[in-house]
Amino acid sequence: MSDAKQIAEQTDGDAELTQLHPNYKSALRVKAIIWSLPFIVGALVLEGIGAVPGGYLVIPIAIIALLAILRLPMRRYNARGYNISSDRLRVVRGIWWNSDTTVPFGRVQHIDVGQGPLARFFGIATLTLHTAGNYNSSVHLPGLGLELANEMREEIRGHIKRESA
Amino acid sequence: MNTAVSDPEIAEDSQARRTDPKSFILRGVKTLRQLLIPLAVAAFTIFEDMSFDELALFLVPGLAAVLGLVVLLNYLPWRRLTYTVAEQDIRVESGVLSRAARSVPYERIQDVSLEQSLLPRLLGLVLVKFETGSGGGDDLRLAYLSEAEGERLRQLVRERRAGQSASQEQAEGAKRQDASEPEAHTLFAMNARRLFIFGTFEFSLAVIAVLGGVIQYLDNLVPEEMWEPSYWQSSLNEYGMGIATMGAFAQTLSALFGVIFVLLIGSATGLIRTFLRDWGFLLERTERGFRRRRGLLTKTDVMMPVHRVQGITIGTGWLRRRFGWHGLKFISLAQDAGASNHVVAPFAQLGEIAPIVSEASLFMPPEDTRWHRPSPQHRNTYMAIGLAVMAMVVVAATIATSMISSEKLDHAQWLVLIPIVSAGALVARLYYRWRFARHAWDGQQVYVRTGWLAPKTVIVTREKLHSVEIVQGPIGKRRGYATLHLGLAGGRFNIDGIELEHAKQLREAVMTTITKTDFSKLERG
Numbered sequence: 061m062s063d064a065k066q067i068a069e070q071t072d073g074d075a076e077l078t079q080l081h082p083n084y085k086s087a088l089r090v091k092a093i094i095w096s097l098p099f100i101v102g103a104l105v106l107e108g109i110g111a112v113p114g115g116y117l118v119i120p121i122a123i124i125a126l127l128a129i130l131r132l133p134m135r136r137y138n139a140r141g142y143n144i145s146s147d148r149l150r151v152v153r154g155i156w157w158n159s160d161t162t163v164p165f166g167r168v169q170h171i172d173v174g175q176g177p178l179a180r181f182f183g184i185a186t187l188t189l190h191t192a193g194n195y196n197s198s199v200h201l202p203g204l205g206l207e208l209a210n211e212m213r214e215e216i217r218g219h220i221k222r223e224s225a
Numbered sequence: 226m227n228t229a230v231s232d233p234e235i236a237e238d239s240q241a242r243r244t245d246p247k248s249f250i251l252r253g254v255k256t257l258r259q260l261l262i263p264l265a266v267a268a269f270t271i272f273e274d275m276s277f278d279e280l281a282l283f284l285v286p287g288l289a290a291v292l293g294l295v296v297l298l299n300y301l302p303w304r305r306l307t308y309t310v311a312e313q314d315i316r317v318e319s320g321v322l323s324r325a326a327r328s329v330p331y332e333r334i335q336d337v338s339l340e341q342s343l344l345p346r347l348l349g350l351v352l353v354k355f356e357t358g359s360g361g362g363d364d365l366r367l368a369y370l371s372e373a374e375g376e377r378l379r380q381l382v383r384e385r386r387a388g389q390s391a392s393q394e395q396a397e398g399a400k401r402q403d404a405s406e407p408e409a410h411t412l413f414a415m416n417a418r419r420l421f422i423f424g425t426f427e428f429s430l431a432v433i434a435v436l437g438g439v440i441q442y443l444d445n446l447v448p449e450e451m452w453e454p455s456y457w458q459s460s461l462n463e464y465g466m467g468i469a470t471m472g473a474f475a476q477t478l479s480a481l482f483g484v485i486f487v488l489l490i491g492s493a494t495g496l497i498r499t500f501l502r503d504w505g506f507l508l509e510r511t512e513r514g515f516r517r518r519r520g521l522l523t524k525t526d527v528m529m530p531v532h533r534v535q536g537i538t539i540g541t542g543w544l545r546r547r548f549g550w551h552g553l554k555f556i557s558l559a560q561d562a563g564a565s566n567h568v569v570a571p572f573a574q575l576g577e578i579a580p581i582v583s584e585a586s587l588f589m590p591p592e593d594t595r596w597h598r599p600s601p602q603h604r605n606t607y608m609a610i611g612l613a614v615m616a617m618v619v620v621a622a623t624i625a626t627s628m629i630s631s632e633k634l635d636h637a638q639w640l641v642l643i644p645i646v647s648a649g650a651l652v653a654r655l656y657y658r659w660r661f662a663r664h665a666w667d668g669q670q671v672y673v674r675t676g677w678l679a680p681k682t683v684i685v686t687r688e689k690l691h692s693v694e695i696v697q698g699p700i701g702k703r704r705g706y707a708t709l710h711l712g713l714a715g716g717r718f719n720i721d722g723i724e725l726e727h728a729k730q731l732r733e734a735v736m737t738t739i740t741k742t743d744f745s746k747l748e749r750g
């Protein structure tokens with residue numbers, strides 16, 4: 061392998077990341093709202109029947125819920141990203157524990173594009189690549205526009221077919 | 226189709242067969258064994274108040290009914306299970322009420338393994354497993370066939386496979402030759418002497434723990450005062466043998482006997498276990514791959530195709546290492562359950578291990594390998610966390626002891642030494658683990674060694690990795706270290722606490738290798 065190509069590969073590994081679909085942020089927010097609702101309702105009920113003195117439960121829970129709804133999806137969205145090149149897909153995620161996964165197309169066993177009800181509403185999808193390794197046996201890339209996810213699937217599938225032929 | 230049917234042997238073969246009739250007896254025995262305890266319990270509760278005569282009246286027909294039921298419940302499935310060795314595949318049809326048919330094409334069968342546990346062995350039966358690539362324990366199995374039939378099926382599957390792959394290019398004569406028992410040469414075997422040394426190192430006090438449990442269980446059955454020293458003292462005193470009066474020599478002697486007893490039990494456990502498991506250990510290299518046979522009461526015979534070996538693990542123990550003994554395991558695709566399944570040389574010198582490794586298309590780390598240590602930052606972080614925890618324990622303990630009145634605790638303040646000493650031990654351990662941990666890579670392989678007293682080395686082929694992931698925690702991000710996870714089929718493979726730049730280099734190196742070959746080419750080998 062020539063040096064020039066090696067350098068090209070090197071930069072490939074750390075190439076600029078593509079951001080996910082903006083709707084992914086909204087989907088995360090809605091999910092956070094759904095998650096925090098039972099806690100807020102529970103806290104209100106507990107204070108309503110006088111089990112807990114007023115404000116001691118509702119205020120902290122409301123603060124946490126606000127953070128989870130407003131701030132967290134923002135940070136998670138910014139921490140995520142992907143990069144698709146001619147022979148591999150790189151998926152980056154995590155605020156505290158940051159993981160940076162690279163899957164070569166030549167090792168993909170099969171590909172899924174999945175949409176939950178929420179994702180369908182926002183027109184986004186999750187692309188999942190399955191490998192034969194015990195670790196990272198499935199690598200998920202959520203928050204892609206549905207069309208893009210399908211395009212990516214076709215492209216990766218094309219690579220697999222070509223290489224095994 | 227047309228060529229094979231004309232062959233009388235094969236034509237005769239494509240009829241449905243049943244498993245060996247003895248296997249249904251065997252299953253019956255197994256069912257009875259499972260039923261034994263529930264039946265006994267039921268009998269005791271039902272017949273509790275009956276006289277002996279009444280009992281006999283119920284018991285005999287009852288037993289007969291149970292026996293009849295067991296026979297019927299095992300006979301019907303046996304009768305309804307048939308297997309057919311067909312042109313393209315092996316088919317198994319089964320089920321009494323609902324029928325299931327399964328077909329496994331020959332080209333999907335990686336190999337046929339034969340397994341014999343004690344009872345089937347006495348009856349001359351084998352469990353035949355058709356190993357396919359499917360994950361989990363979902364392989365097709367036939368329980369049980371006669372030894373000859375098992376061997377015949379194994380031979381036949383190989384013949385068909387060889388026939389399929391060679392049909393276009395090779396002549397019939399070559400096919401016949403290919404199918405006969407392939408030439409094998411021994412890679413590793415263990416004689417009784419080696420087993421004895423191995424067993425000695427397998428020293429285990431598990432039996433003593435079990436005995437302890439049993440004694441605790443028996444606690445209610447023996448007089449309580451038995452556990453009081455005074456009970457023994459008084460009974461011994463009756464014979465004029467108080468321990469206190471025994472004198473220093475006798476006391477030492479009895480302690481010595483105690484230690485020797487424990488050592489004997491521990492060694493015996495290790496020896497027995499080793500002999501049972503590894504008796505007649507034989508690893509051969511055949512045309513199809515590695516063949517391992519071992520076992521005294523339960524004999525196993527396992528085939529491991531070479532191209533399914535993903536990597537190797539070389540382990541050792543803290544004591545056996547001083548004598549140069551190591552164990553070699555293959556990391557193989559995940560279908561065979563249990564970690565001990567891929568042991569190919571449980572107790573060998575490195576000189577014996579190297580040839581096996583090269584048979585598996587891998588090699589031991591060359592002399593000029595450039596080893597790297599994990600990041601010292603990673604080590605320091607863990608030391609700091611450990612020390613902080615211990616310091617908190619010390620503070621808490623000091624406060625606690627100062628609060629309790631001083632007369633109650635005699636020298637209890639010395640207890641504070643425990644966390645201090647363990648903090649020292651922890652730091653030393655982390656330091657040495659860091660010192661002895663290392664990793665390296667070259668054009669074809671990645672090497673990782675972990676452990677201090679009993680180091681373990683894992684070697685994998687770069688080409689057979691499936692993904693690369695770099696993970697950084699909150700501290701790692703600040704201190705610049707990361708964990709590198711490499712996707713390996715049949716095992717986990719990660720390098721902890723290495724510098725981020727270093728991890729990225731390794732990722733690039735591995736990725737360039739992986740992207741050069743497609744997965745489909747790996748599996749064909």
